Amino acid sequence: MPAEKTGTILVVGGGISGLTTAVEAAETGYDVYVVEKGPSMGGRVAQLNKYFPKLCPPTCGLEINYQRIRKNQRVKYYTLAEVETITGQPGDYDITVKLHPRRVNENCTACNACVDACPVERPNDFNFGMDTTKAIYLPHQMAFPMRYVIDEKACKGGECAKCVEACKYDAIDLNMEPETISFKVGSVVFATGWDPYDASKLGILGYGKAKNVITNMMMERYAALNGPTQGKIVKPSDGEAPQTVAFVQCAGSRDENHLSYCSYICCMASLKQSTYIREQYPDAKITIFYIDLRAPGRYEKFLNKIEADENVTFIKGKVASIIEDPETGGVIVKAEDIMGGGIVEQKFDMAVLATGMQPTTAEKKLPADLKYDENGLIIEDPNKPGIYATGCAKRPVDVTTSVKDATGSALKAIQTMVRR
Amino acid sequence: MSEQQFLAEPDLQFINDIQKSGGGDLKKCFQCATCSVVCNVTPEDSPFPRKEMIWAQWGQKEKLMSDPDVWLCHQCNDCTANCPRGAKPGDVFAGIRSAAIKALAFPSFMGTLLSSPGLAIIAWGIPVVILLAMISIMPGFYSVLPHLNPHSFFGEMFEQFKNPGWGNMPSGPIKWSNFYPELGIDLTFLTLATLAIISLAVGLVRFWNTMEKNHGEKGLIETPVYNVIGTVPTILSHDRFMECDTSRNRYYGHLGVFYGFVGAFVTTGLVMLSLWVAGIPTPYTLSEHGVLTVIVKVIGNISAAAIIIGGIVLWAQRASFKKGSSSYFDWTLIVLVTGLGVTGLAAELVRVEDLRSIAYPTYFIHLVFVAYLFLYFPFSKMAHLAYRTVGMAFARTAQRDMVTEEEIA
Numbered sequence: 001m002p003a004e005k006t007g008t009i010l011v012v013g014g015g016i017s018g019l020t021t022a023v024e025a026a027e028t029g030y031d032v033y034v035v036e037k038g039p040s041m042g043g044r045v046a047q048l049n050k051y052f053p054k055l056c057p058p059t060c061g062l063e064i065n066y067q068r069i070r071k072n073q074r075v076k077y078y079t080l081a082e083v084e085t086i087t088g089q090p091g092d093y094d095i096t097v098k099l100h101p102r103r104v105n106e107n108c109t110a111c112n113a114c115v116d117a118c119p120v121e122r123p124n125d126f127n128f129g130m131d132t133t134k135a136i137y138l139p140h141q142m143a144f145p146m147r148y149v150i151d152e153k154a155c156k157g158g159e160c161a162k163c164v165e166a167c168k169y170d171a172i173d174l175n176m177e178p179e180t181i182s183f184k185v186g187s188v189v190f191a192t193g194w195d196p197y198d199a200s201k202l203g204i205l206g207y208g209k210a211k212n213v214i215t216n217m218m219m220e221r222y223a224a225l226n227g228p229t230q231g232k233i234v235k236p237s238d239g240e241a242p243q244t245v246a247f248v249q250c251a252g253s254r255d256e257n258h259l260s261y262c263s264y265i266c267c268m269a270s271l272k273q274s275t276y277i278r279e280q281y282p283d284a285k286i287t288i289f290y291i292d293l294r295a296p297g298r299y300e301k302f303l304n305k306i307e308a309d310e311n312v313t314f315i316k317g318k319v320a321s322i323i324e325d326p327e328t329g330g331v332i333v334k335a336e337d338i339m340g341g342g343i344v345e346q347k348f349d350m351a352v353l354a355t356g357m358q359p360t361t362a363e364k365k366l367p368a369d370l371k372y373d374e375n376g377l378i379i380e381d382p383n384k385p386g387i388y389a390t391g392c393a394k395r396p397v398d399v400t401t402s403v404k405d406a407t408g409s410a411l412k413a414i415q416t417m418v419r420r
Numbered sequence: 421m422s423e424q425q426f427l428a429e430p431d432l433q434f435i436n437d438i439q440k441s442g443g444g445d446l447k448k449c450f451q452c453a454t455c456s457v458v459c460n461v462t463p464e465d466s467p468f469p470r471k472e473m474i475w476a477q478w479g480q481k482e483k484l485m486s487d488p489d490v491w492l493c494h495q496c497n498d499c500t501a502n503c504p505r506g507a508k509p510g511d512v513f514a515g516i517r518s519a520a521i522k523a524l525a526f527p528s529f530m531g532t533l534l535s536s537p538g539l540a541i542i543a544w545g546i547p548v549v550i551l552l553a554m555i556s557i558m559p560g561f562y563s564v565l566p567h568l569n570p571h572s573f574f575g576e577m578f579e580q581f582k583n584p585g586w587g588n589m590p591s592g593p594i595k596w597s598n599f600y601p602e603l604g605i606d607l608t609f610l611t612l613a614t615l616a617i618i619s620l621a622v623g624l625v626r627f628w629n630t631m632e633k634n635h636g637e638k639g640l641i642e643t644p645v646y647n648v649i650g651t652v653p654t655i656l657s658h659d660r661f662m663e664c665d666t667s668r669n670r671y672y673g674h675l676g677v678f679y680g681f682v683g684a685f686v687t688t689g690l691v692m693l694s695l696w697v698a699g700i701p702t703p704y705t706l707s708e709h710g711v712l713t714v715i716v717k718v719i720g721n722i723s724a725a726a727i728i729i730g731g732i733v734l735w736a737q738r739a740s741f742k743k744g745s746s747s748y749f750d751w752t753l754i755v756l757v758t759g760l761g762v763t764g765l766a767a768e769l770v771r772v773e774d775l776r777s778i779a780y781p782t783y784f785i786h787l788v789f790v791a792y793l794f795l796y797f798p799f800s801k802m803a804h805l806a807y808r809t810v811g812m813a814f815a816r817t818a819q820r821d822m823v824t825e826e827e828i829a
Contacts, residue, residue, distance in 0.1 A: 204458070204502065250452070250504075254450070254452075254505075256505060257504060258504075291451070291452040291453075317452075317453040317456075317457075318454050318457075318504075320455075320458050335453065336456040336457055336467055336470055342465045342467065343456065343457065
């Protein structure tokens with residue numbers, strides 16, 4: 001038995017799962033480090049326009065968590081930070097974390113003077129490249145911490161330094177260096193979340209070839225007030241309102257050539273997004289192409305509500321071809337209407353690919369002794385306490401389930417320390 | 421859908437047959453219908469292969485056996501390449517076709533013989549035995565028609581015993597008729613061909629009847645013969661193969677083999693006619709018989725080359741397509757086709773080069789391949805030539821084939 005135990009938990013990832021794990025553990029009386037690799041907390045949830053099925057904005061839930069963190073001295077968090085090493089044993093881990101230079105310090109008041117001065121633009125990854133920001137930018141309107149950041153790849157550095165001149169608060173340090181910090185924790189929770197599956201890998205579905213093929217996450221950004229079009233859903237080709245929209249379910253999911261599993265949320269996401277369109281364009285016609293519809297538990301009511309909408313048509317049959325319509329710039333979508341008994345080749349103004357969630361660990365493995373399944377999802381070993389995974393790092397789930405899972409993971413992390 | 425109740429009554433043996441002959445992954449299908457969309461040769465109305473996949477899962481033997489769509493499929497494998505489940509519709513269809521050939525076979529034990537890898541030795545042994553038996557009775561024919569053959573088989577055998585070694589075969593140029601007189605060979609193979617045609621005719625009539633019973637919803641147009649003739653341009657041009665994306669090379673392979681066989685058939689016919697009508701025995705030297713010699717030699721050799729090259733292309737295409745698999749049924753045909761071409765050409769070369777030690781054995785092996793082809797035509801994958809043609813013809817009759825639709829439009 002190690003003589004001295006630490007009562008500290010490391011949470012890797014600052015999305016809804018990581019935030020929840022952190023505040024639940026901290027409010028129970030344990031110290032927590034949150035290490036987030038991006039410039040802001042919030043993760044994928046921050047990119048969503050609305051939650052299903054209540055259709056409320058996620059900013060509200062995130063804001064509550066941010067407040068709980070602000071009020072709680074036990075939570076320390078790092079952004080632009082990545083865990084480098086984890087050594088030791090349950091109850092006694094040594095952690096090193098690399099902090100990438102933000103080049104903006106805590107003096108920043110988010111006054112935006114630097115952005116006005118900055119001459120360089122970069123594609124805005126928060127909006128999936130649908131618009132741009134300056135090289136110095138606020139990650140998004142609900143960023144936490146509310147602090148600007150410099151994209152080191154885009155920034156011209158000392159030769160430009162216009163932002164440094166513009167900043168009245170001495171908040172910009174273009175020479176900020178990366179640093180490595182180390183600390184001890186008793187247990188680790190990986191809340192490393194997911195990335196949208198890369199739609200450009202879905203050759204036959206036309207993404208990247210037909211202009212008006214977008215992904216479901218791009219639709220979230222279009223519909224969000226802080227998105228590239230201030231909440232207006234438009235066709236990427238001409239910025240006009242779409243009158244007909246096709247939703248393409250299982251785009252890359254349940255497909256051994258892409259993601260072999262069902263991503264669980266995409267059916268509900270498309271049903272939800274059909275309400276975005278119907279709200280903005282009451283006459284718009286929507287067709288949802290699906291293999292099977294997954295609306296578990298109380299979500300079935302939501303499905304029933306959408307099914308009752310006469311402007312929404314459901315066609316059972318997976319879309320296996322989308323090409324650009326050379327005449328209109330729209331899309332031509334092809335599927336077999338299984339219940340109707342024939343191939344349908346239909347024109348739409350735009351198509352939304354309901355792409356699934358791929359664990360971030362599919363591409364990059366974590367610096368810990370973890371097991372992964374063939375999709376890169378973390379397999380928790382019940383015989384190995386001390387290191388846990390939560391939320392979409394383990395399996396694709398919705399926000400509600402992630403939050404419940406995170407609470408459970410906080411408890412597991414605490415148990416590791418209490419039992420020893 | 422209709423309220424009518426439907427009792428599935430799955431035929432488990434038929435599911436088994438399909439699974440064994442290539443469709444091993446058919447139960448992985450979850451009916452997403454990607455296959456029906458990526459298929460370039462399906463009609464748009466009730467497209468395949470998605471519907472056949474569920475029929476196969478549910479053992480709907482009669483539906484599948486009577487389904488012309490199974491034969492409209494040219495196994496491009498675009499479906500298999502895009503299938504999200506690895507259910508391999510292309511292979512399942514191949515499995516359904518071989519199961520159908522087996523089930524329609526007359527006599528039925530021949531279907532079993534040709535579809536069972538375990539019986540391969542027997543299947544290959546039968547033509548060997550038939551040929552040996554026929555050759556051994558040749559002296560009888562020879563004595564009846566002495567002008568046709570200067571040497572008897574037994575005479576050769578005797579020569580050999582006197583002078584051991586294949587190299588001591590009868591002197592003079594190598595002549596196949598020394599080994600197996602023309603009358604004997606023609607009678608043997610015409611008999612086999614007649615039996616094959618009878619068997620095939622029974623199978624095809626069964627096939628047509630079951631199609632008519634189960635798939636004539638839209639009404640039948642024109643006569644079967646008219647529609648069979650209607651398929652000829654498609655078959656000759658091989659334009660369906662050109663629709664394939666994934667297995668585009670099969671077009672060249674199949675075209676080579678197809679026209680190689682047509683050429684071989686023409687050559688054989690010419691040789692037979694010139695023998696029995698004009699009394700000209702083989703082999704011809706280049707200086708003899710003028711145009712006839714040129715035609716026979718040119719068509720014969722080009723055909724052999726086309727069969728061999730086509731066979732190798734098909735072989736390579738099957739071996740390199742990792743997502744799909746090939747069954748015993750497929751490989752038997754490819755081995756048969758390539759073997760026919762290679763042994764045929766080899767027999768010619770050893771004869772021309774006067775390689776006495778291996779000439780007659782090479783020829784014998786070639787004859788075994790030919791006998792296999794004739795004897796088993798209705799029960800092996802060779803039968804696809806007939807079943808596919810009739811299936812395509814029925815699709816036209818039932819106003820189903822997309823070529824018909826295009827022609828109407």
